[in-house]
Amino acid sequence: MPIRAEWVSDARPMMGTEVSVTLWHDDAAVGAQLVEEVFREAERINQLMSTYVEDSRISTINRLAASEPVVAGDELFMIIRRSLDISVLTRGAFDITYESVGQHYDFRKRQRPDSATVAAEREFINYRFVELDRAAGTVRFRREGVRINLGGIAKGYFVERGVNILRVRGVRNAIVTAGGDSRLLGDRRGQPWMVGIRDPRNDGQVAISVPLEDEAISTSGDYERYFEEGDIRYHHIIEPSTGSPASGVHSATVFGPDAVITDALSTSVFVMGVDQGLRLIATLPDYESIVIDDAGRIYYSDGLQQPEAQPFDSPEATDP
Numbered sequence: 001m002p003i004r005a006e007w008v009s010d011a012r013p014m015m016g017t018e019v020s021v022t023l024w025h026d027d028a029a030v031g032a033q034l035v036e037e038v039f040r041e042a043e044r045i046n047q048l049m050s051t052y053v054e055d056s057r058i059s060t061i062n063r064l065a066a067s068e069p070v071v072a073g074d075e076l077f078m079i080i081r082r083s084l085d086i087s088v089l090t091r092g093a094f095d096i097t098y099e100s101v102g103q104h105y106d107f108r109k110r111q112r113p114d115s116a117t118v119a120a121e122r123e124f125i126n127y128r129f130v131e132l133d134r135a136a137g138t139v140r141f142r143r144e145g146v147r148i149n150l151g152g153i154a155k156g157y158f159v160e161r162g163v164n165i166l167r168v169r170g171v172r173n174a175i176v177t178a179g180g181d182s183r184l185l186g187d188r189r190g191q192p193w194m195v196g197i198r199d200p201r202n203d204g205q206v207a208i209s210v211p212l213e214d215e216a217i218s219t220s221g222d223y224e225r226y227f228e229e230g231d232i233r234y235h236h237i238i239e240p241s242t243g244s245p246a247s248g249v250h251s252a253t254v255f256g257p258d259a260v261i262t263d264a265l266s267t268s269v270f271v272m273g274v275d276q277g278l279r280l281i282a283t284l285p286d287y288e289s290i291v292i293d294d295a296g297r298i299y300y301s302d303g304l305q306q307p308e309a310q311p312f313d314s315p316e317a318t319d320p
């Protein structure tokens with residue numbers, strides 16, 4: 001069979017969202033195998049970190065950690081530790097213990113906790129209730145009722161791992177995406193990747209597209225998982241201090257070198273809002289942010305060269 005160098009690409013519903021892989025390989029058949037390997041990694045991480053998988057390690061922790069220390073395994077321990085670090089950095093805007101309230105949502109069934117449930121469960125939201133024993137590699141909850149969910153960070157971890165697998169195998173141009181999180185490897189062979197930030201209120205439209213190389217970019221939006229009752233939108237990003245969906249922002253995008261960080265920070269900036277969120281990003285030299293507020297206004301972090309983020313020429317915009 002002749003060897004053809006080309007782009008190889010595939011997408012699948014995984015991790016509760018769509019996972020896609022695009023890469024360039026000198027041998028398309030080998031490229032296709034590598035794409036497959038990245039999908040396998042997504043499945044492996046899902047089996048470890050999803051609360052929807054009943055016998056995942058995280059589900060075991062949620063079941064047992066209030067009564068005894070539970071061995072997490074190196075990888076899960078590390079992700080929980082990094083989550084707690086980001087809680088400190090964001091003063092609690094990012095908090096994996098949001099799950100005590102979060103578990104009562106089912107967006108497909110339009111189910112949400114009533115106000116009494118929110119009031120009761122939000123008492124258990126506090127990352128300080130999660131105790132890590134580094135020497136033993138165990139997790140323990142300081143109170144009964146505490147639960148954790150890594151939905152705000154696990155996809156970033158996966159895309160980082162996915163790109164790493166490809167890099168080790170000699171791939172130099174690739175993009176791995178899981179929902180709102182993408183990790184880019186190299187460029188698009190001579191041009192930057194153009195990553196679109198969705199228009200939060202117009203499905204399928206791109207609000208801004210950002211040229212990036214060798215970077216991670218994550219967007220958290222109130223359009224990913226939600227339902228509406230009257231004019232209230234119940235969505236999946238919880239303000240830990242109230243136990244209710246965060247308001248004021250339609251989407252928060254963060255880009256920088258590490259997808260674990262961009263994923264957790266996009267969720268954080270969404271919760272913190274435009275002012276506080278951009279102030280936090282200003283303290284992190286390697287990270288930039290673009291926030292769209294609930295009036296559709298677009299804000300850029302200080303370090304961002306405005307020309308780097310060009311308005312996207314949608315067909316609508318160019319039509320006379």
Ligand code: ADP
Binds near residue numbers: 095151155238266
């Ligand atoms: P997605 O790519 O699914 O939109 P995000 O990065 O926006 O993910 O994170 C949203 C997810 O993070 C939610 O579905 C939930 O699992 C989790 N989450 C919600 N609120 C918080 C919070 N305050 N801190 C940490 N994780 C959260």
Ligand code: MG
Binds near residue numbers: 218263265267268
């Ligand atoms: Mg995130």
